[in-house]
Amino acid sequence: MTVDIQYDVALSFAGEDREFVEQVARHLQANGLRVFYDSDQQVELWGKNLLDYLDEVYRMRSQCVVMFISKHYASKVWPNHERQSAMARALEEKYEYVLPAKFDSTELPGLQPTIQYVDLNKQTEESFAQMILQKVARLEEPEQEGATQTDVVEVRTEDKNQYELELKRLAEVGPKLDTIRQVPHWEFVIRPFTFKAERINSLPGCLEVVNSCHVARINWEFPHVRDTKKSTGNDWIDSETQFIGHQEYWRLYQSGQFVFHSMFREMFYEEVVKQRANFQVVLPDGFVPGGYHDIVIMLRTITELCEFAANYARHGLVDSGLSVGVFMQHVKDDILFCWESGRHWSSFRSTADNQLGKFWHFPKGDLLERTHPIALDITNYFWHRFGWFDAPLKELVKEQSYK
Numbered sequence: 470m471t472v473d474i475q476y477d478v479a480l481s482f483a484g485e486d487r488e489f490v491e492q493v494a495r496h497l498q499a500n501g502l503r504v505f506y507d508s509d510q511q512v513e514l515w516g517k518n519l520l521d522y523l524d525e526v527y528r529m530r531s532q533c534v535v536m537f538i539s540k541h542y543a544s545k546v547w548p549n550h551e552r553q554s555a556m557a558r559a560l561e562e563k564y565e566y567v568l569p570a571k572f573d574s575t576e577l578p579g580l581q582p583t584i585q586y587v588d589l590n591k592q593t594e595e596s597f598a599q600m601i602l603q604k605v606a607r608l609e610e611p612e613q614e615g616a617t618q619t620d621v622v623e624v625r626t627e628d629k630n631q632y633e634l635e636l637k638r639l640a641e642v643g644p645k646l647d648t649i650r651q652v653p654h655w656e657f658v659i660r661p662f663t664f665k666a667e668r669i670n671s672l673p674g675c676l677e678v679v680n681s682c683h684v685a686r687i688n689w690e691f692p693h694v695r696d697t698k699k700s701t702g703n704d705w706i707d708s709e710t711q712f713i714g715h716q717e718y719w720r721l722y723q724s725g726q727f728v729f730h731s732m733f734r735e736m737f738y739e740e741v742v743k744q745r746a747n748f749q750v751v752l753p754d755g756f757v758p759g760g761y762h763d764i765v766i767m768l769r770t771i772t773e774l775c776e777f778a779a780n781y782a783r784h785g786l787v788d789s790g791l792s793v794g795v796f797m798q799h800v801k802d803d804i805l806f807c808w809e810s811g812r813h814w815s816s817f818r819s820t821a822d823n824q825l826g827k828f829w830h831f832p833k834g835d836l837l838e839r840t841h842p843i844a845l846d847i848t849n850y851f852w853h854r855f856g857w858f859d860a861p862l863k864e865l866v867k868e869q870s871y872k
Contacts, residue, residue, distance in 0.1 A: 477605050477863065479505035479531035481551040483541035486572060489594055490537055496598030501861030502605065505531060520550070527554035533565070534558075535601060536580075537589070539572040552577060568604060570597065602859040606849075624662050624792055624830055631664040635722050645698075645709045646718050649730045653760050653803070655770065658794035659778050660726040661787050662830070666704070668725040668786055675706045675721045682780035684773045691773035692719045692729055725786055729774075734766050746806040750817050759802035762855075764814055765868050767805075768848045771795060772869045775836070775844035782833050790833045795847055796826030805855045818856045825854045841869045 478497065482490045487508075494506040505526055507514070514522065527534055534555040542548045556579045559566040569577075569586040576582060589597065636658070639646060661668065669675050676699075684691045697708040707720035717731035746761045778793055801823040807814040829847060836843065845862060852860050 474532050475503065475530040476505040476526070477502040477532045478601060479527055479534045479551075479555075480537065481527065481534055481542075481548055481555065482537035483539060483545050483548050485541040486537050486539055489572075489589070492594035493598045493601070496595050497601060500598075500602055500859060501864030502602065503863070519547075523547070523551060524554045527551045528558045532605065533568055535568045535570060536577075537570055537572065538575055538577060538580075538586070540575050543575050543577060552579070556580070565604070568601070599859050602861075606859070606862055628662065628664040631666075632660050632724070632726050635724065635726055636728065639720070639728065642707070642718070642720075646730060649716050649718055649732060650798070653733055653736070653797075653799040655729070655731045655733065656794070656796040656798060656826070657729040657774050658726065658792070658828070659774075659781060660724070660792050662790050662792065663788060664724055667723050669721075669723045672701050672706050672723070675723060678781070678784060678786070679706075679708075679719070679721055679727075682777055682784060684776045684780070686773075689773075691770075691777055693717060727781070733760070733762065734770065735761050735763055745808060746804065750804060750806050752804075752817060756819075757802070758804045758819070760800060760804075762800075762803055762805050764805055764807045764852070764857075764860075764865075765809070767851065768845070768865060768868050771848045771851075772841060772844040775840050775847070778831075779836050779840040782836050787833050790831050791836060792828050792830050793847075794826065794828040795851075796824060797851065798824055800825060803855075805852065805857060814860075818852075820855045822854070825851060841866070844869065 480490055480494060491506070491508065494504050494509075497504045534551070536542070536552060536555070555567050567580070567584075569580060569584060570589050570592075571586050572589050587597065587600065592600070669678060679692065680694055683694050692708070693710040694708065697710045699706060699708045701707075704723045705720050707718065710717045714736070715732055715734070717729070719727065719729045721727045746758070752758070774793070774795065778791055781787065782791060800820055802819060802821070805818040827850075829843075831843065845866060849860060849862065852858075
Protein backbone atom coordinates (compact mmCIF):
# COMPACT_ATOMS: atom_id res chain seq x y z
CA MET A 470 0.00 0.00 0.00
CA THR A 471 1.29 3.49 -0.86
CA VAL A 472 -1.13 5.38 1.42
CA ASP A 473 0.17 6.13 4.92
CA ILE A 474 -1.25 3.98 7.69
CA GLN A 475 -3.15 6.31 10.03
CA TYR A 476 -4.70 3.80 12.44
CA ASP A 477 -3.41 0.66 14.13
CA VAL A 478 -6.95 -0.72 14.16
CA ALA A 479 -10.34 0.35 12.78
CA LEU A 480 -13.47 -0.83 14.58
CA SER A 481 -16.48 -1.81 12.45
CA PHE A 482 -19.77 -2.35 14.31
CA ALA A 483 -23.49 -1.64 14.47
CA GLY A 484 -24.83 1.14 16.68
CA GLU A 485 -26.75 -1.35 18.83
CA ASP A 486 -23.43 -2.83 19.97
CA ARG A 487 -21.78 0.51 20.74
CA GLU A 488 -21.68 0.13 24.53
CA PHE A 489 -19.35 -2.88 24.35
CA VAL A 490 -17.28 -1.50 21.46
CA GLU A 491 -16.67 1.86 23.11
CA GLN A 492 -15.15 0.24 26.19
CA VAL A 493 -12.88 -1.83 23.95
CA ALA A 494 -11.81 1.35 22.12
CA ARG A 495 -10.97 3.09 25.40
CA HIS A 496 -8.83 0.18 26.60
CA LEU A 497 -6.93 0.15 23.29
CA GLN A 498 -6.34 3.90 23.38
CA ALA A 499 -5.15 3.72 26.98
CA ASN A 500 -2.49 1.30 25.78
CA GLY A 501 -1.23 3.61 23.08
CA LEU A 502 -3.01 2.27 19.96
CA ARG A 503 -4.30 4.59 17.24
CA VAL A 504 -7.95 3.58 16.95
CA PHE A 505 -10.56 4.56 14.39
CA TYR A 506 -13.76 4.74 16.44
CA ASP A 507 -16.49 6.84 14.83
CA SER A 508 -17.59 8.76 17.94
CA ASP A 509 -14.08 10.19 18.25
CA GLN A 510 -14.14 11.42 14.65
CA GLN A 511 -17.23 13.62 14.58
CA VAL A 512 -15.38 16.80 13.67
CA GLU A 513 -13.21 14.97 11.12
CA LEU A 514 -16.28 13.36 9.50
CA TRP A 515 -18.34 16.57 9.41
CA GLY A 516 -19.10 17.53 5.80
CA LYS A 517 -17.15 14.66 4.20
CA ASN A 518 -18.48 12.22 1.61
CA LEU A 519 -18.70 9.24 3.97
CA LEU A 520 -18.89 6.71 1.16
CA ASP A 521 -15.41 7.67 -0.03
CA TYR A 522 -13.90 8.55 3.34
CA LEU A 523 -14.91 5.35 5.14
CA ASP A 524 -13.78 3.25 2.19
CA GLU A 525 -10.35 4.85 2.53
CA VAL A 526 -10.21 4.25 6.30
CA TYR A 527 -11.27 0.59 6.18
CA ARG A 528 -9.43 -0.30 2.97
CA MET A 529 -6.28 1.81 3.02
CA ARG A 530 -5.49 3.70 6.22
CA SER A 531 -5.70 0.99 8.90
CA GLN A 532 -3.28 -1.74 9.91
CA CYS A 533 -6.23 -4.07 10.55
CA VAL A 534 -10.00 -4.05 11.00
CA VAL A 535 -11.93 -5.66 13.86
CA MET A 536 -15.50 -6.57 12.87
CA PHE A 537 -18.03 -6.81 15.72
CA ILE A 538 -20.51 -9.13 13.99
CA SER A 539 -24.14 -9.41 15.11
CA LYS A 540 -27.63 -9.62 13.63
CA HIS A 541 -27.66 -5.81 13.75
CA TYR A 542 -24.35 -5.60 11.86
CA ALA A 543 -25.66 -7.79 9.03
CA SER A 544 -28.74 -5.63 8.50
CA LYS A 545 -27.15 -2.17 8.50
CA VAL A 546 -25.96 -0.27 5.43
CA TRP A 547 -22.80 1.37 6.80
CA PRO A 548 -21.32 -1.71 8.53
CA ASN A 549 -21.75 -3.64 5.28
CA HIS A 550 -20.01 -0.87 3.35
CA GLU A 551 -17.12 -1.05 5.86
CA ARG A 552 -17.04 -4.83 5.52
CA GLN A 553 -16.77 -4.68 1.73
CA SER A 554 -13.89 -2.18 1.93
CA ALA A 555 -12.05 -4.25 4.53
CA MET A 556 -12.48 -7.51 2.59
CA ALA A 557 -11.10 -5.85 -0.56
CA ARG A 558 -7.93 -4.97 1.36
CA ALA A 559 -7.76 -8.45 2.94
CA LEU A 560 -7.44 -9.97 -0.54
CA GLU A 561 -4.23 -7.98 -1.07
CA GLU A 562 -2.56 -8.76 2.25
CA LYS A 563 -0.60 -11.80 3.40
CA TYR A 564 -1.59 -11.42 7.05
CA GLU A 565 -4.86 -11.38 9.00
CA TYR A 566 -6.19 -7.95 8.04
CA VAL A 567 -9.81 -8.68 9.02
CA LEU A 568 -10.28 -9.87 12.62
CA PRO A 569 -13.87 -11.07 13.13
CA ALA A 570 -15.58 -11.23 16.51
CA LYS A 571 -19.17 -12.36 17.04
CA PHE A 572 -21.94 -11.51 19.47
CA ASP A 573 -24.11 -14.25 17.93
CA SER A 574 -24.10 -16.84 15.11
CA THR A 575 -24.68 -14.35 12.28
CA GLU A 576 -22.73 -15.07 9.08
CA LEU A 577 -21.64 -12.40 6.63
CA PRO A 578 -21.26 -12.53 2.82
CA GLY A 579 -17.63 -12.85 1.78
CA LEU A 580 -16.43 -13.92 5.23
CA GLN A 581 -15.71 -17.64 4.98
CA PRO A 582 -16.95 -19.76 7.89
CA THR A 583 -13.48 -21.36 8.12
CA ILE A 584 -11.96 -18.05 9.31
CA GLN A 585 -11.35 -18.20 13.04
CA TYR A 586 -13.39 -15.68 15.04
CA VAL A 587 -13.62 -14.64 18.71
CA ASP A 588 -16.79 -15.41 20.66
CA LEU A 589 -17.57 -12.13 22.42
CA ASN A 590 -19.96 -13.84 24.80
CA LYS A 591 -16.86 -15.33 26.45
CA GLN A 592 -14.95 -12.04 26.65
CA THR A 593 -15.11 -8.88 28.69
CA GLU A 594 -14.37 -5.57 27.06
CA GLU A 595 -10.94 -5.51 28.70
CA SER A 596 -10.00 -9.11 27.88
CA PHE A 597 -10.96 -8.64 24.23
CA ALA A 598 -8.95 -5.42 24.07
CA GLN A 599 -5.95 -7.36 25.37
CA MET A 600 -6.40 -9.87 22.55
CA ILE A 601 -6.42 -7.06 19.99
CA LEU A 602 -3.27 -5.54 21.52
CA GLN A 603 -1.45 -8.85 21.28
CA LYS A 604 -2.63 -9.42 17.71
CA VAL A 605 -1.60 -5.97 16.51
CA ALA A 606 1.86 -6.51 18.03
CA ARG A 607 2.25 -9.65 15.91
CA LEU A 608 0.98 -8.30 12.61
CA GLU A 609 3.23 -8.37 9.58
CA GLU A 610 4.88 -4.97 9.45
CA PRO A 611 8.51 -3.97 8.92
CA GLU A 612 9.36 -2.95 12.47
CA GLN A 613 8.15 -6.30 13.85
CA GLU A 614 8.83 -8.70 11.03
CA GLY A 615 12.55 -8.73 10.36
CA ALA A 616 13.78 -8.88 13.93
CA THR A 617 11.98 -12.11 14.73
CA GLN A 618 12.89 -13.80 11.47
CA THR A 619 16.64 -13.51 12.04
CA ASP A 620 16.67 -16.39 14.51
CA VAL A 621 16.64 -18.85 11.58
CA VAL A 622 20.29 -17.99 10.78
CA GLU A 623 22.62 -20.94 11.39
CA VAL A 624 25.98 -20.44 13.10
CA ARG A 625 28.48 -23.29 12.82
CA THR A 626 29.10 -25.35 15.94
CA GLU A 627 32.87 -25.13 15.56
CA ASP A 628 32.68 -21.32 15.56
CA LYS A 629 30.50 -21.31 18.67
CA ASN A 630 32.95 -23.62 20.45
CA GLN A 631 35.92 -21.37 19.72
CA TYR A 632 34.06 -18.34 21.06
CA GLU A 633 32.96 -20.27 24.16
CA LEU A 634 36.60 -21.11 24.95
CA GLU A 635 37.30 -17.38 25.01
CA LEU A 636 34.39 -16.78 27.37
CA LYS A 637 35.71 -19.41 29.77
CA ARG A 638 38.89 -17.38 30.08
CA LEU A 639 36.88 -14.64 31.79
CA ALA A 640 37.20 -16.72 34.96
CA GLU A 641 40.77 -15.40 35.13
CA VAL A 642 39.65 -11.78 35.40
CA GLY A 643 39.22 -11.94 39.18
CA PRO A 644 37.64 -9.46 41.62
CA LYS A 645 36.86 -6.65 39.15
CA LEU A 646 34.44 -8.96 37.32
CA ASP A 647 33.45 -11.14 40.28
CA THR A 648 31.94 -8.17 42.12
CA ILE A 649 29.57 -7.61 39.20
CA ARG A 650 28.72 -11.29 38.71
CA GLN A 651 27.73 -11.64 42.36
CA VAL A 652 24.93 -9.06 42.07
CA PRO A 653 22.01 -8.60 39.60
CA HIS A 654 23.47 -7.53 36.26
CA TRP A 655 23.37 -7.48 32.47
CA GLU A 656 25.61 -9.69 30.34
CA PHE A 657 26.00 -8.85 26.64
CA VAL A 658 27.99 -10.72 24.00
CA ILE A 659 28.56 -9.56 20.40
CA ARG A 660 30.51 -11.69 17.91
CA PRO A 661 30.74 -12.33 14.15
CA PHE A 662 29.22 -15.54 12.81
CA THR A 663 32.63 -16.98 11.89
CA PHE A 664 35.58 -17.28 14.26
CA LYS A 665 38.92 -15.77 13.16
CA ALA A 666 41.56 -15.62 15.89
CA GLU A 667 43.08 -12.36 14.59
CA ARG A 668 40.13 -10.67 12.93
CA ILE A 669 41.48 -7.49 14.52
CA ASN A 670 45.20 -7.46 13.79
CA SER A 671 46.47 -5.68 16.92
CA LEU A 672 45.52 -4.67 20.46
CA PRO A 673 45.62 -0.95 19.59
CA GLY A 674 43.24 -1.92 16.81
CA CYS A 675 40.88 -3.42 19.42
CA LEU A 676 40.83 -0.16 21.36
CA GLU A 677 40.21 1.81 18.17
CA VAL A 678 37.21 -0.40 17.38
CA VAL A 679 35.59 0.25 20.76
CA ASN A 680 36.34 3.98 20.66
CA SER A 681 34.84 4.38 17.19
CA CYS A 682 31.78 2.19 17.80
CA HIS A 683 30.76 3.29 21.28
CA VAL A 684 27.43 5.10 21.68
CA ALA A 685 27.55 8.51 23.40
CA ARG A 686 24.62 10.19 25.15
CA ILE A 687 24.63 13.43 27.13
CA ASN A 688 24.71 11.63 30.47
CA TRP A 689 25.83 8.13 29.45
CA GLU A 690 27.96 6.16 27.04
CA PHE A 691 27.94 2.52 25.97
CA PRO A 692 30.40 1.15 26.74
CA HIS A 693 32.30 3.59 28.93
CA VAL A 694 35.65 4.35 27.30
CA ARG A 695 36.72 7.57 29.03
CA ASP A 696 38.53 7.58 32.37
CA THR A 697 38.47 3.79 32.68
CA LYS A 698 41.07 1.32 33.91
CA LYS A 699 42.29 -0.64 30.90
CA SER A 700 44.31 -3.86 30.83
CA THR A 701 45.73 -5.99 28.01
CA GLY A 702 46.48 -9.67 27.53
CA ASN A 703 47.73 -11.97 24.82
CA ASP A 704 44.79 -11.37 22.49
CA TRP A 705 42.45 -8.97 24.27
CA ILE A 706 41.95 -5.54 25.81
CA ASP A 707 39.54 -4.85 28.66
CA SER A 708 38.22 -1.97 30.72
CA GLU A 709 36.81 -1.54 34.22
CA THR A 710 34.55 1.34 35.29
CA GLN A 711 33.43 2.25 38.81
CA PHE A 712 31.56 5.39 39.80
CA ILE A 713 28.79 6.30 42.26
CA GLY A 714 28.33 2.65 43.14
CA HIS A 715 28.02 1.56 39.51
CA GLN A 716 30.35 -1.02 38.00
CA GLU A 717 30.80 -2.27 34.48
CA TYR A 718 33.42 -4.35 32.68
CA TRP A 719 34.05 -5.02 29.00
CA ARG A 720 36.56 -7.05 27.02
CA LEU A 721 37.22 -7.19 23.28
CA TYR A 722 39.14 -10.16 21.85
CA GLN A 723 41.09 -9.94 18.61
CA SER A 724 38.60 -12.50 17.28
CA GLY A 725 36.03 -9.71 17.37
CA GLN A 726 34.09 -11.11 20.34
CA PHE A 727 32.94 -8.30 22.62
CA VAL A 728 31.80 -9.10 26.17
CA PHE A 729 30.08 -6.63 28.48
CA HIS A 730 28.98 -6.98 32.13
CA SER A 731 27.20 -4.20 34.01
CA MET A 732 25.16 -3.75 37.15
CA PHE A 733 21.57 -2.72 36.42
CA ARG A 734 21.32 1.06 36.27
CA GLU A 735 18.41 1.04 38.71
CA MET A 736 20.91 -0.01 41.38
CA PHE A 737 22.44 3.52 41.16
CA TYR A 738 19.60 4.85 43.28
CA GLU A 739 18.15 1.62 44.64
CA GLU A 740 16.24 3.03 47.61
CA VAL A 741 14.55 5.75 45.54
CA VAL A 742 13.62 3.20 42.87
CA LYS A 743 12.25 0.85 45.52
CA GLN A 744 10.05 3.55 47.03
CA ARG A 745 8.76 4.63 43.61
CA ALA A 746 8.03 1.07 42.44
CA ASN A 747 6.33 0.05 45.69
CA PHE A 748 4.15 3.16 45.44
CA GLN A 749 3.07 2.37 41.88
CA VAL A 750 2.81 -1.44 41.92
CA VAL A 751 0.31 -3.29 44.09
CA LEU A 752 2.18 -6.37 45.29
CA PRO A 753 0.50 -9.67 46.21
CA ASP A 754 0.35 -10.33 49.94
CA GLY A 755 3.65 -11.63 51.22
CA PHE A 756 5.55 -11.00 47.98
CA VAL A 757 8.96 -9.39 48.44
CA PRO A 758 10.54 -8.13 45.18
CA GLY A 759 14.09 -9.20 44.53
CA GLY A 760 14.79 -6.11 42.44
CA TYR A 761 13.23 -3.47 40.21
CA HIS A 762 13.48 -2.81 36.47
CA ASP A 763 12.21 0.37 34.86
CA ILE A 764 10.56 -0.34 31.50
CA VAL A 765 12.12 2.65 29.73
CA ILE A 766 15.63 2.11 31.14
CA MET A 767 15.50 -1.52 29.95
CA LEU A 768 14.52 -0.47 26.43
CA ARG A 769 17.18 2.25 26.27
CA THR A 770 19.91 -0.08 27.53
CA ILE A 771 19.17 -2.70 24.87
CA THR A 772 18.83 0.01 22.23
CA GLU A 773 22.33 1.28 23.08
CA LEU A 774 23.64 -2.29 22.78
CA CYS A 775 22.08 -2.68 19.32
CA GLU A 776 23.36 0.72 18.19
CA PHE A 777 26.87 -0.33 19.27
CA ALA A 778 26.47 -3.63 17.39
CA ALA A 779 25.32 -1.76 14.27
CA ASN A 780 28.34 0.56 14.50
CA TYR A 781 30.52 -2.53 14.86
CA ALA A 782 28.97 -4.02 11.71
CA ARG A 783 29.71 -0.78 9.84
CA HIS A 784 33.33 -0.92 10.91
CA GLY A 785 34.15 -3.45 8.19
CA LEU A 786 35.06 -6.38 10.46
CA VAL A 787 31.85 -8.34 9.88
CA ASP A 788 31.49 -10.68 6.90
CA SER A 789 27.92 -11.96 6.96
CA GLY A 790 26.43 -11.10 10.33
CA LEU A 791 26.61 -10.87 14.12
CA SER A 792 25.39 -12.98 17.01
CA VAL A 793 24.09 -10.88 19.91
CA GLY A 794 23.63 -12.45 23.34
CA VAL A 795 21.57 -10.59 25.94
CA PHE A 796 21.17 -11.97 29.47
CA MET A 797 19.77 -10.79 32.79
CA GLN A 798 21.37 -12.48 35.81
CA HIS A 799 20.07 -12.85 39.41
CA VAL A 800 16.56 -11.58 38.64
CA LYS A 801 14.32 -14.10 40.43
CA ASP A 802 11.23 -12.31 41.83
CA ASP A 803 12.30 -8.99 40.26
CA ILE A 804 9.45 -6.78 39.03
CA LEU A 805 8.83 -4.39 36.15
CA PHE A 806 7.61 -0.86 36.78
CA CYS A 807 7.53 2.51 35.02
CA TRP A 808 9.12 5.52 36.69
CA GLU A 809 6.68 7.91 35.00
CA SER A 810 3.43 7.39 36.87
CA GLY A 811 1.22 8.85 34.12
CA ARG A 812 1.97 5.96 31.75
CA HIS A 813 -0.25 3.39 33.54
CA TRP A 814 2.22 0.57 32.81
CA SER A 815 2.94 -0.44 36.40
CA SER A 816 0.69 -3.43 37.01
CA PHE A 817 2.31 -6.26 38.97
CA ARG A 818 4.66 -8.17 36.65
CA SER A 819 7.43 -10.44 37.88
CA THR A 820 9.73 -13.23 36.74
CA ALA A 821 10.26 -16.51 38.62
CA ASP A 822 13.55 -17.40 36.89
CA ASN A 823 16.98 -16.32 38.07
CA GLN A 824 18.45 -16.01 34.55
CA LEU A 825 16.78 -14.69 31.41
CA GLY A 826 18.10 -14.35 27.88
CA LYS A 827 19.47 -16.01 24.77
CA PHE A 828 21.46 -15.36 21.56
CA TRP A 829 19.98 -13.69 18.49
CA HIS A 830 21.64 -14.00 15.06
CA PHE A 831 21.39 -11.04 12.69
CA PRO A 832 22.53 -10.79 9.06
CA LYS A 833 24.66 -7.68 8.65
CA GLY A 834 22.08 -5.87 6.53
CA ASP A 835 19.29 -6.37 9.05
CA LEU A 836 21.33 -4.98 11.90
CA LEU A 837 22.33 -1.91 9.87
CA GLU A 838 18.88 -1.15 8.47
CA ARG A 839 16.65 -2.12 11.39
CA THR A 840 18.65 -1.30 14.51
CA HIS A 841 15.83 0.14 16.63
CA PRO A 842 13.13 -2.38 15.62
CA ILE A 843 15.54 -5.19 16.51
CA ALA A 844 16.24 -3.58 19.90
CA LEU A 845 12.51 -3.26 20.56
CA ASP A 846 11.96 -6.88 19.61
CA ILE A 847 14.71 -8.08 21.99
CA THR A 848 13.37 -5.91 24.81
CA ASN A 849 9.86 -7.23 24.22
CA TYR A 850 11.27 -10.76 24.64
CA PHE A 851 12.34 -9.81 28.17
CA TRP A 852 9.05 -8.04 28.93
CA HIS A 853 7.27 -11.28 28.03
CA ARG A 854 9.46 -13.13 30.59
CA PHE A 855 8.15 -10.71 33.20
CA GLY A 856 4.58 -11.41 32.08
CA TRP A 857 4.01 -8.19 30.11
CA PHE A 858 2.39 -9.46 26.92
CA ASP A 859 0.66 -6.31 25.69
CA ALA A 860 3.34 -3.60 25.78
CA PRO A 861 2.27 -0.56 23.70
CA LEU A 862 5.16 -0.97 21.26
CA LYS A 863 4.25 1.92 18.99
CA GLU A 864 4.32 4.31 21.94
CA LEU A 865 7.55 2.89 23.32
CA VAL A 866 9.37 3.39 20.00
CA LYS A 867 9.64 7.09 20.93
CA GLU A 868 11.81 6.21 23.92
CA GLN A 869 14.57 4.87 21.67
CA SER A 870 15.48 8.22 20.14
CA TYR A 871 16.47 10.04 23.32
CA LYS A 872 19.75 11.96 23.36
